[in-house]
Amino acid sequence: MNRLTITRRGLVVCVLGLIGLLSYEISGLVPTANAVPAFARKYGIACNVCHVPGFPKLNDFGNQFRDQGYQFGADVDLPTHESITMGYWPVSLRTTVGYQAANVRTDGSGVTTGGFGFTGLDILSFGTLHRDISFGLVFTPGLGSAGFGTGASDSDLESAYVRINRLERFLGVKGEPGTYLLNLKVGKFELDVPFSEKRSPTLNTPFVMYHYIPGTPYTATISGTSTSTYANPNSFSIGENSPGVELAGITKTAATGGFFRYSLAGLSTNTFSGPLGGCPTGTSCGTGGSNVNFYGHMTQSFGGYGIVTGHRIGVFGAYGNAPTMVNATCPTCQAVAGSGQPFSRVGFDVSTTFDGEWNLFGAVMHGNDSKNLFVSQGIVNAQDASWNGAFVELDWYPTLLPLFEMPGWLFSYRYDVIRNEHQGDPTFSKHYNNVDSQTVLARYYIHQSSRTDIALHVEYNTYRSKGVGTAGGDLLGQTLLGGLDFAF
Incomplete structure (x- = not known):
């Protein structure tokens, strides 16, 4: 254990302790009120009607409200309803300001950053x-x-x-x-993944298997x-x-006291641009295509929706x-790439x-990329890339402890794992890029109203990517984020 690791862990303990002291004092000064800015302004309801205990995680009712197309099924849903004033506009903004420290190291060298700033908008x-x-629109300038x-944010219309x-x-x-x-939904949207990454309380730690x-x-x-990589045109x-x-x-x-849900999606491939938005140097992966990819997810819950009450099981696949x-005649055009080769993803969630x-x-997921994807990149004796991914998360939103009430808290721990079975390039080790990631966080909701929401947030992540260093060493990373997450 190096000095940096000890320092970071000590800082985590200190910050968590500071949050506890602050929240104990603040809880007596700030009135308990909960709201989601945009929908709270429209319906005049408390935030905790849809969230637990506050944004962004949805509770059982909030998930059902989302599944119904952001409506209750009543006249008040109409944008012209008499209860909605002319001053209402269905727009919210969200960002996080604070301090982030991060470090990554491999093969005896590393990079360390730290400073105040914001996550984006x-x-x-x-x-x-x-x-x-x-409708749904999400714009990130x-x-x-x-x-x-650590890197600028790209401008994109994430959802439309x-x-x-x-x-x-x-x-x-x-x-x-x-x-x-x-x-029926048409446009660009988040897939019905087992647990929405957009609604996760973690701010800068991804679900690894979603993006592997x-x-x-x-x-x-x-x-x-790390520059140790092999070409994969599948993004x-x-x-x-x-x-x-x-x-x-x-x-x-009625028989289960819960809900049956399903999602069947057909996805266009005209935005494919190779791994992580670009092809590896010296390769010629596709820039698009006219094929349709498919994704599906079905769940059944028992005794509730399975987030605050009851239980839920599901299966999903792509x-x-x-x-x-x-296409040599137009290498920069979209929707002209060819020679599509198959891939699949299948898993279950609870x-x-x-x-x-x-x-x-x-959730647990098995992924497979056809060997022909790697043959196309000139890899000799290419084989299927086969891997397994999983994560488990425990969220605790305490309402009462023996010593004092904690209605505004959320604590989370998540463990992500990737285990490879075969590499597309057989010259790489079977265990190349196996991933272990652990994340712990604490959020305290300082203020929630029908206009604004603000939470004090501390998040720590540590991960290991096996054998991806240029000399074959493991890549080790740590990130600590402490700040104020707010929306209005």
Whole structure:
């Protein structure tokens, strides 16, 4: 254990202790009020109606509200309802300011950064355009000084979609309240992954298996620290927002006291651009394609939705073709790449709750990329890249402890793991790029109202990527973030 590791761990303990002291004093000064800015302004409801105990994680009711297209199924959902004032605008902004320290090292050398700054900026708008017509927009502007000095943020429209809800009514199908059997979404959107990364309380620690690409060393916060890699033209990851069309539904199941949910999505490949947004030097991976990839997810819950009450099980999977060649007549055009080769992802997820305060959940996924993807890159004796990914997370939102009340707290621990079975390039070790990542965080919600939300946030992550150093050493990384996460 080096001196830096000890210092970081000591700092984590000190900051967590400081948060505890501050929150104990603040809890007596700040009134208890909870709200999500945009929807709270529209409906005049408390934030904790949809979140537990505050943004961004949704509770059971909040998840159902989302699954219904951000509506209750009443006249008040209409943007022209008399209760909605002219001053209301369905737009929210979110960022985090504070201090971040990070370090990564391999093969006897490393990089260390630290400083004050902000994570970036999300401009969000969700709501209804008309009865049973929902929409979602998320814009992240390009900001050169974002990322606490570890990298600028790219400008992108992360989400842009319209969803038509309850199409079953046109087929004469009637269901119980809370039944939304056929809902059609078109545009760019987050896939129905086992547990939404956009709603995770972690701010800068990804779900590793959502973004893992065989051949590309896994790094977090500080990238570009390893040059040991082999070419893989497949850039698909279930954690990235994708353009496409989705048919989804949710219905109550009386026999289980829970809900059945499904999502079936067809995704276009005209945004493929190789691993992590670019092809490795000297390779010729595809820049797009006209194929359609497929993703699906089905869940069944028991005794509730499975986040605050009850339990939930699910299965999910993806299948598609990644383009491997660029059309020589137009190498920079989109949707012209060819020679698509197959890949697949399949897994299951579970979630259980206890006492309305504990939520234990996780997922396991098996991934396979065809050997033809690597043959296209000139890899000799190429073979299928086969790997397994998993994560497990425990969230605790205490409402009462023996010594004092803690209604505004959220504590989380997550363990992510990647284990490779075969590498696409047989000259690489079977264990190359095996990943172990651990994350712990504490959030205290200082203030929540119908206009603003602010939380004190401390997050620590440590990870190891095996054998990805230029000399074959492991890549070790640590990140500590402490700051104020706020939305309005």
